[in-house]
Amino acid sequence: MGIQITPSILNADFARLGEEVARIPGADWVHVDVMDNHFVPNLTLGPTMVEALVRSTDLPIDAHLMIEDADRNAAAYVEAGAASVTFHVEAARAPVRLAREIRAGGARASMALRPATPIEPYEELLPELDMLLIMTVEPGFGGQRFLDLCLPKIRAARAMLDRHGIETWLQVDGGVSLETIERCAAAGADTFVAGSAVYSADDPDRMVAELRAAAEAARA
16 A cells, blocks of 8 residues: 545635645545534535535545534435545444445445544454544644644554554544654554645645655655
8 A cells, every 4th residue: 555645625725626626636635624513613515515526626535524423424425426435433323334335335435533532442343444534633623733642543553454454544634744744654654634734835736745755755
């Protein structure tokens, strides 16, 4: 599994999202943060906007659902064309069933954990997932400072994935930058969400390349 860089458009200009996505042709995915102002105290994009983004780019869409009642609402993002759909385990009543439904719809199934949620109770669920997302900030807002206290969880998750011998991707999201990505990669992450680090750069696509190079160096 190689390094994947997934810029978040949460820090992009929402009035020009198509143009903003076009500024990151070197990215592997486009990360779309979906917030409902209930599970997290912020409100962003819904399935209609995801569908519009799918039509505007050849990059696959990684939809991160920070919403209540993920069991009922995740299917709309699969139908909108998201290639990967992430639900929060804290918002899912039946995570195994939900992961299987997402996969059955043709998308990759991913499960996210907030910083205070331990990984250990969910080890047996890992083979049901295409990706595991470890949040390294509290979800809801971009530009937050990376929480180093999450590094042991990333290492623990990597050990579990290796123990099961599965190819589930290990994603980190929150405060990822040139200053923090090496620590995450060294801990075992292989997929990285970066928002403000990319879209605050003068050249977002060059930043994507620099982040990739830093992560690859740390993995090597």
